[in-house]
Amino acid sequence: MNELFWIFISSLLVNNFTLYYFLGLCPFFGVSGRLTVALRLGVATVFVMVITSLCATALNAFVLPHAPYLRLISFIVVIASTVQFVEMAIKKLSPMLFRALGIYLPLITTNCAILFLALTQTSREYTLLQGLAFALGGGGGLTLALVLMASIRESAELSTIPAVLKGTAVNMFIAGMLSLAFMGFAGLFSAS
Amino acid sequence: MSAAPTQQGRLATEFAKGVWKENPVFVQVLGMCPTLAVTNSVANAIAMGVATFFVLVGSSFLVSLLRKLIPREIRISTYIIIIATFVTLADSALEALVPAVHHELGAFIALIVVNCIILGRQEAFAAKNPPLLAIADAAGMGLGFCIALLCLGGTREILGSGSFLGVSLFGPHFEPWVIMILPPGGFFMLGTALMLFAWMKQRRAARDGALA
Numbered sequence: 001m002n003e004l005f006w007i008f009i010s011s012l013l014v015n016n017f018t019l020y021y022f023l024g025l026c027p028f029f030g031v032s033g034r035l036t037v038a039l040r041l042g043v044a045t046v047f048v049m050v051i052t053s054l055c056a057t058a059l060n061a062f063v064l065p066h067a068p069y070l071r072l073i074s075f076i077v078v079i080a081s082t083v084q085f086v087e088m089a090i091k092k093l094s095p096m097l098f099r100a101l102g103i104y105l106p107l108i109t110t111n112c113a114i115l116f117l118a119l120t121q122t123s124r125e126y127t128l129l130q131g132l133a134f135a136l137g138g139g140g141g142l143t144l145a146l147v148l149m150a151s152i153r154e155s156a157e158l159s160t161i162p163a164v165l166k167g168t169a170v171n172m173f174i175a176g177m178l179s180l181a182f183m184g185f186a187g188l189f190s191a192s
Numbered sequence: 193m194s195a196a197p198t199q200q201g202r203l204a205t206e207f208a209k210g211v212w213k214e215n216p217v218f219v220q221v222l223g224m225c226p227t228l229a230v231t232n233s234v235a236n237a238i239a240m241g242v243a244t245f246f247v248l249v250g251s252s253f254l255v256s257l258l259r260k261l262i263p264r265e266i267r268i269s270t271y272i273i274i275i276a277t278f279v280t281l282a283d284s285a286l287e288a289l290v291p292a293v294h295h296e297l298g299a300f301i302a303l304i305v306v307n308c309i310i311l312g313r314q315e316a317f318a319a320k321n322p323p324l325l326a327i328a329d330a331a332g333m334g335l336g337f338c339i340a341l342l343c344l345g346g347t348r349e350i351l352g353s354g355s356f357l358g359v360s361l362f363g364p365h366f367e368p369w370v371i372m373i374l375p376p377g378g379f380f381m382l383g384t385a386l387m388l389f390a391w392m393k394q395r396r397a398a399r400d401g402a403l404a
Binding site: 107165172173 | 221224225228229268269272273276277279280283298299302303305306307308311371374375376377378379380382383386387390391394
């Protein structure tokens with residue numbers, strides 16, 4: 001139990017997917033303009049991550065021992081199908097959200113955080129439960145970073161920014177400072 | 193004018209645009225995850241650049257050859273599988289040739305699959321153009337990506353560890369800016385680079401305006 005908790009906390013805060021490993025930066029900069037949209041994309045990503053983690057565990061147990069060279073291809077196929085499913089579900093349940101997310105919804109497929117999750121839980125040989133804790137922590141961390149970034153950007157819209165810094169450049173600096181702040185969590189583990 | 197020089201001129205234009213004018217990192221701001229994650233040293237940046245170059249050129253060539261056979265509805269999945277095949281090749285090759293760098297880069301070699309530069313070039317260029325042009329375009333974009341990685345990797349290693357390719361530059365009295373090789377340094381460096389590009393663009397626009 002304790003170990004699951006540490007996997008969760010470490011992927012949520014200490015080794016945050018976005019701010020420590022630089023994963024999933026495209027949606028991080030792309031959809032962090034509005035808080036509500038950012039939160040919902042985060043939740044959709046967590047959902048895809050959990051499904052992927054389950055499928056990756058199954059693939060690792062039953063298929064890949066026979067054909068290790070198919071690892072990358074089979075993972076990406078699983079991710080693409082899950083995203084397709086989520087896309088259809090959101091389109092049906094909430095057309096508004098579907099329009100707001102736009103191109104970033106199918107692009108969850110190429111969100112490197114998800115493939116990273118599948119590959120890392122394979123190389124660390126996590127069990128089913130550990131994989132789930134890792135997926136929830138990693139996805140939660142991604143959502144946390146996305147939401148923080150979105151709320152900062154909503155306030156930054158009102159301030160005056162020099163013309164050369166407008167757009168992605170200033171977002172980079174904001175992200176750098178967030179990442180600096182998250183480095184403060186690095187001490188959590190030596191304390192345990 | 194005969195057809196040959198036009199063809200060559202076209203190849204050169206497609207090649208050159210990716211290197212500078214439409215540089216994938218600094219101008220299009222694509223493929224940021226690997227750009228930031230592996231540029232804490234020059235050696236990592238080179239390995240990543242070369243691997244991405246190989247995958248980009250290989251898959252552009254194959255996609256362009258198969259462009260009339262791939263049905264529109266499933267083109268993205270087909271591209272991804274082609275790219276994944278080349279990444280598997282690159283991954284195994286790096287593991288065999290430079291095991292130390294492969295270990296350092298870890299999952300990031302495999303993550304070339306989801307580098308948006310590669311998928312973007314397949315969709316925007318290789319799927320619509322003959323193989324030679326596709327190779328020229330891919331090589332230009334790949335080279336532009338390598339240059340961007342080298343700029344960031346070089347600056348970060350020089351400032352962050354006071355060395356270049358592991359060779360110490362400033363002697364023992366240099367106090368390294370450790371922050372530069374840590375994650376926040378990556379964001380700050382890329383932010384600075386983007387600012388520099390925006391500044392150059394502004395100056396060029398102002399000069400063109402003065403001339404007109």
